[in-house]
Amino acid sequence: MIRSDRRTRLLLGGLGACAALTSAVDARAANCSSLSGTVIYGAGGNSQQPFLTTLGTRLANLSSPIHLVYSDSGSACAGYSDLVTPTAITGTALYWDGTGATLTCTLDAGGDPVTFAVMGNGPQLCSGITPASGVTFGTFLGPVQTVDFVVPAQSTQQSISTEAAYYIWGFDAVDSAHTVSPWTVPANIFTRSASSYANLFLALDTGVPASRVATKGTLESTSTNMLTALNALNGSAPESGIGIMAGEVSDGNRAQIKTLAYQHTGQSCGYTPDSDSTTAFDKINVRNGQYWLWSPIHLYAQVNASSAITDTATANLVGWITGTVAPPAGLDIFAAEVAAYNVPKCAMNVWRDGDLAPLYSYQDPASCACKFAKATNTASALLPSGCTTCTQDSDCTVTHHCRNIGPPLGDAGGANVGYCEVN
Amino acid sequence: MRSFNSYSVRALAIAALASSGVVFEACSSSNSNPAPPVYGDDAGDATTTPQPDASPDGTGSTTDGNGDSPGPDGSSSGGGDASDSGTGPETGPTCTSVLTDAGCWTCPTATDGSVEFLNQCSGTGVHCVSFDNLGRLPGFDAGLPPLN
Secondary structure (H helix, E strand, O other), X not given: OHHHHHHHHHHHHOOOHXXXXXXXXXXXXXXXXXXXXXXXXXXXXXXXXXXXXXXXXXXXXXXXXXXXEEEEOXXXXXXXXXXXXXXXXXXXXXXXXXXXXXXXEEOOOOOEOOOEEEEOOOHHHOOOOOOOOOOEEEEEEEEEEEEEEEEEOOOOOOEEEHHHHHHHHHHOOOOHHHOEOOEOOHHHEEEOOOOOHHHHHHHHHHOOOHHHHOOOOEEOOOHHHHHHHHHOOOOOOHHHOEEEEEHHHHXXXXXXXXXXXXXXXXXXXXEOOOOOOOOOOOOHHHHOOOOOOEEEEEEEEEEOOOOOEOOHHHHHHHHHHHOOOOOOOOOOHHXXXXXXXXXXXXXXXXXXOOOOOOXXXXXXXXXXXXXXHXXXXXXHHHOOOOOOEEOOXXXXXXXXXXXXXXXXXXXXXXXXXXEEEEO | XXXXXHHHHHHHHHHHXXXXXXXXXXXXXXXXXXXXXXXXXXXOOOEEOOOOOOOOOOOOOOOXXXXXXXXXXXXXXXXXXXXXXXXXXXXOOOOOOOEOOOOOEOOOOXXXXXXXXXXXXXXXXXXXXXXXXXXXXXXHHHOOOOOO
């Protein structure tokens, strides 16, 4: 309120065009709590922002609109801390209207409590955060996202190993004995803070402490900033640039950056998440267990003694994402996940229990592997066996059933269609 | 925050080398590390013949649908930083419970755990590109350098 009064005075006083412009811009920012329909406040890093964008846009378009208000305060763990050490978020936050645009709104002066947090990693990787006593928080798993090693799009590099990452982010080309060609320029090795999802997974994967990773190379505060920095090397020094970020971000910016194949320790070859890192979005190597760096999106919320989320709107939101609550008409969670380059659990053939934990074979009781493959235009050679569209079980082989019957993928419209899935 | 010391470095290095050793011990009768497999047409760092299908759950999620067939024994050619493409259709190896000379599992993975999944032989259309640790990491033959 004090800020608003001051701005009014500045305008009335005509103290300069710059001040007037600033005030004019702020005047367009909505008040978060005044957004129409239900408003749900969350916090977390920006690695899941593309998913929140595709989801938030769909929620805003519901007949009874829901607006997600999201505080990206700098890192995954910072957002988690906002939830579990209950912290009212202040200043500005992101929200999404029905156009797909990411907008900014102003939080209440006294702050707004968050009812959910989002990270790619489990809370045990966040150091120095002690959840409030007397309150219980639950963890709920959403779709799978990847962490990618990325280089400028014009780079000719194609792969990296765990051990190479250890050298790069353990020493940032400090001398020839610790340098991996062509990543020889410390300033062009990009890193994230020690509380970011990308850094934490890099540290967990290589054994280089997150605090050390954060000091090697050039620190970028967001994956978007890292994207900008890597893109700036195209045309000048693309070979020297390298960074790490969530696949949600890198997949949406393939004109600027390229995802490297990753060869994990003990692996005989490196794989990209997709069958082709420039043209495909099938996540075939994630789904089949040959790409190591992935995790389900972690959602956190306060729960009661029965492990039920206490906030009704948040409980519905999380339930829709995890599939435990039927979404309202018009809300296509599957489409939101695929549009953000994520993989629904029902399309996974492997799974893991914990951050970068060993893989094991998995088949979802309500598989959507065929639907996912069709939705991502997976090459015919990589389609699951028996995968075809259908309208009834008799359209499928005897081991498959016609599942997930609904409107055709995309916005083309037309008669309902299903997919031949195992089980 | 995880602490890290020289013991951890040694453990990581030993684990890395041991894992590689196990992989190649299981798949090769010679002492030379075989080049890893590269599938498809645009591999960059190494070259081998295509491999047969295998999926973690045995459901045939990576079927060979376009008529390509894998190499006769899973053997590979080339390596290092050469940029070559696959050598074309050949007869594939039969399903065995050990790694092929190309370093991948020909059978659907039967054991939970990362190694079999990570090293399963893929179907046509799946590409991989190796990273040559020994050739590109200074002093790696002695293991990972300590972080100090």
